[in-house]
Amino acid sequence: MTQPMSQPTSQPAASPISVTEASERARAVLDEVEKAVVGKRLPLTLVLSAVLAKGHVLLEDFPGLGKTLAARSLARVLGLDFARVQFTPDLLPADITGSFLYNQKDGNFEFRRGPLFTGLLLADEINRTPPKTQSALLEAMQEHQVTVEGETFPLPAPFHVLATANPIEYEGTYPLPEAQLDRFLMRVSFGYPTTQEEHDVVTRRLARQQEDVELDQVTDASGLRAMQAAVETVTLDESVARYCVDLATATRDHKDVLTGSSPRGSLGLALAARGFAVIRGRDYVIPEDVKAVSRAVLSHRITVKPELWMTQASGPRVVDAVLAEVPTPRALEPS
Amino acid sequence: MALTVLAVGVMLLMVMLAARSGPQRIFAGPLHDPNFRAVTPSYSLPPTPQVGNRHGGNGVIHGDAFFRIVGILLVAAFAALLCWLVYHGVRRLHEALRTYRRRSKKGSEPVDFEVLDDPLELREELRRGADEQLELLLGGTPRNAIVACWDRFEDYAERVDASRKYWETSSEFTLRLLDLVSADPAAVSRLEALYREARFSDHDIDEDRRQAAVEALRAIHLSLGIGAGAP
Numbered sequence: 001m002t003q004p005m006s007q008p009t010s011q012p013a014a015s016p017i018s019v020t021e022a023s024e025r026a027r028a029v030l031d032e033v034e035k036a037v038v039g040k041r042l043p044l045t046l047v048l049s050a051v052l053a054k055g056h057v058l059l060e061d062f063p064g065l066g067k068t069l070a071a072r073s074l075a076r077v078l079g080l081d082f083a084r085v086q087f088t089p090d091l092l093p094a095d096i097t098g099s100f101l102y103n104q105k106d107g108n109f110e111f112r113r114g115p116l117f118t119g120l121l122l123a124d125e126i127n128r129t130p131p132k133t134q135s136a137l138l139e140a141m142q143e144h145q146v147t148v149e150g151e152t153f154p155l156p157a158p159f160h161v162l163a164t165a166n167p168i169e170y171e172g173t174y175p176l177p178e179a180q181l182d183r184f185l186m187r188v189s190f191g192y193p194t195t196q197e198e199h200d201v202v203t204r205r206l207a208r209q210q211e212d213v214e215l216d217q218v219t220d221a222s223g224l225r226a227m228q229a230a231v232e233t234v235t236l237d238e239s240v241a242r243y244c245v246d247l248a249t250a251t252r253d254h255k256d257v258l259t260g261s262s263p264r265g266s267l268g269l270a271l272a273a274r275g276f277a278v279i280r281g282r283d284y285v286i287p288e289d290v291k292a293v294s295r296a297v298l299s300h301r302i303t304v305k306p307e308l309w310m311t312q313a314s315g316p317r318v319v320d321a322v323l324a325e326v327p328t329p330r331a332l333e334p335s
Numbered sequence: 336m337a338l339t340v341l342a343v344g345v346m347l348l349m350v351m352l353a354a355r356s357g358p359q360r361i362f363a364g365p366l367h368d369p370n371f372r373a374v375t376p377s378y379s380l381p382p383t384p385q386v387g388n389r390h391g392g393n394g395v396i397h398g399d400a401f402f403r404i405v406g407i408l409l410v411a412a413f414a415a416l417l418c419w420l421v422y423h424g425v426r427r428l429h430e431a432l433r434t435y436r437r438r439s440k441k442g443s444e445p446v447d448f449e450v451l452d453d454p455l456e457l458r459e460e461l462r463r464g465a466d467e468q469l470e471l472l473l474g475g476t477p478r479n480a481i482v483a484c485w486d487r488f489e490d491y492a493e494r495v496d497a498s499r500k501y502w503e504t505s506s507e508f509t510l511r512l513l514d515l516v517s518a519d520p521a522a523v524s525r526l527e528a529l530y531r532e533a534r535f536s537d538h539d540i541d542e543d544r545r546q547a548a549v550e551a552l553r554a555i556h557l558s559l560g561i562g563a564g565a566p
Contacts, residue, residue, distance in 0.1 A: 235535070235536055235537050237534070237535045237536075239535075240535060282531075282536075283536065284531075284532070284535045284536035284537070284538075285535065286504075286506070286531050286535050287504045288504055288506065288507070291504075307339075323502060324502050325502060326502060327501040327502060328501070328502060328503065328504045328505075329504075330486075330505065331482055331485055331486040331489065331505040331530070331534060332482060332483065332486045
């Protein structure tokens with residue numbers, strides 16, 4: 001069910017790096033991951049933007065499209081400890097957080113850490129486990145700590161969750177409620193590859209004569225923390241910040257929407273756009289960055305009216321409609 | 336909404352038909368067994384003093400008047416529903432006609448980018464405003480000058496009825512315009528980067544940046560056949 005992991009929770013201070021350095025390192029990470037995940041530069045860029053913005057990502061896609069491979073490759077290239085938990089109906093909160101076990105030698109109860117104590121956690125098929133276990137994970141994502149029997153244990157930094165969910169086969173699943181979906185900075189879909197990309201996958205596999213792809217580590221946990229610190233220095237012009245807020249609020253007024261994005265959506269847009277800007281080599285955000293991340297950041301925070309379930313109405317469509325409605329910052333602000 | 340109203344209408348119609356056909360066929364169904372007479376309401380009973388009593392002495396329902404009233408109420412409800420549907424249908428039709436008339440009257444108001452099938456007009460507009468645009472770029476602080484210079488492209492586009500959609504960013508719009516008139520893509524890219532930096536960053540925008548913008552603008556003009564050395 002889980003893989004062994006070991007990581008100390010103490011983190012040495014990250015040496016500061018410039019945005020240019022962070023950008024180069026981010027691009028190197030993407031280039032390396034692309035050796036394993038073929039032709040998915042944009043979804044991978046979005047996932048890395050979320051990681052740089054210290055967020056968590058929900059990967060929702062059909063089976064076999066490289067979700068697990070992408071998570072594993074990212075963990076390898078970013079130099080993070082990796083743990084994978086297969087979320088099953090019988091999984092208990094203690095299975096992921098850890099629990100106190102009796103040590104017969106000392107006669108004490110010792111805390112045995114669960115797979116949450118890692119750098120990058122792949123929560124596979126998160127919607128197959130009951131809400132109790134889901135909320136244990138989501139609490140840890142939010143608080144960056146775990147409390148067991150009144151004792152609090154901080155999680156390592158960086159700590160990121162890449163959760164996967166299957167958009168089909170809903171039988172026996174526990175779909176994440178809106179309040180919990182909101183905790184994910186982004187929901188990203190990889191989608192099917194093009195014929196050429198798929199052919200490329202086959203050719204590469206045959207050429208390397210083994211299943212595993214050898215990837216080089218580009219950075220480590222400390223390096224990632226430094227990159228995240230660099231993202232914090234990125235400038236967000238006031239007009240662009242207002243654009244983020246306008247997009248999020250516009251989702252609340254759309255005719256197909258029951259519940260629009262929360263203020264966490266506006267914040268998510270601003271943070272993710274900063275991560276995206278760094279990957280694009282800028283230390284300032286432009287409206288195009290916000291547009292690029294808006295679908296991934298907002299669509300899962302939107303609940304469509306229940307009477308429209310048989311129509312084409314959906315979160316991504318609402319975001320597209322909102323992007324075609326909300327005015328962008330002008331070159332010259334009206335005086 | 337319309338689907339819900341239709342479903343309610345169909346249900347009302349079914350209930351109405353059921354009510355009109357009376358209780359015998361609904362509650363008992365047709366009798367196939369000629370020997371079975373127990374549930375057939377007896378109309379041959381001698382009249383009883385309790386005229387208003389809807390239940391016969393043998394427990395059989397005699398509800399003709401009741402069902403007639405229910406039927407009338409249902410017909411009235413159905414008629415009201417029909418009126419509501421007709422009213423809304425007519426209103427929708429009226430609105431659609433009004434929108435259609437407004438659109439056909441205004442003609443070219445929803446200006447899409449496709450109207451610029453002939454980029455010559457825009458090219459001519461750019462040629463006319465080239466000196467003015469360069470002057471803008473040379474005056475004021477470098478940051479404001481670069482932004483104003485870029486914004487001027489939007490103004491030229493507006494003059495040839497190709498105004499920017501409010502949801503389009505300035506860069507998206509201007510890049511498409513300049514691509515349409517086959518401006519030097521490298522120079523456009525340089526000027527766009529300078530505009531973005533001047534508009535959205537807090538970097539120091541110095542005279543070197545202004546000079547770079549002037550060179551990029553001249554290269555754009557040159558590629559459009561404007562200015563000294565133009566073909």
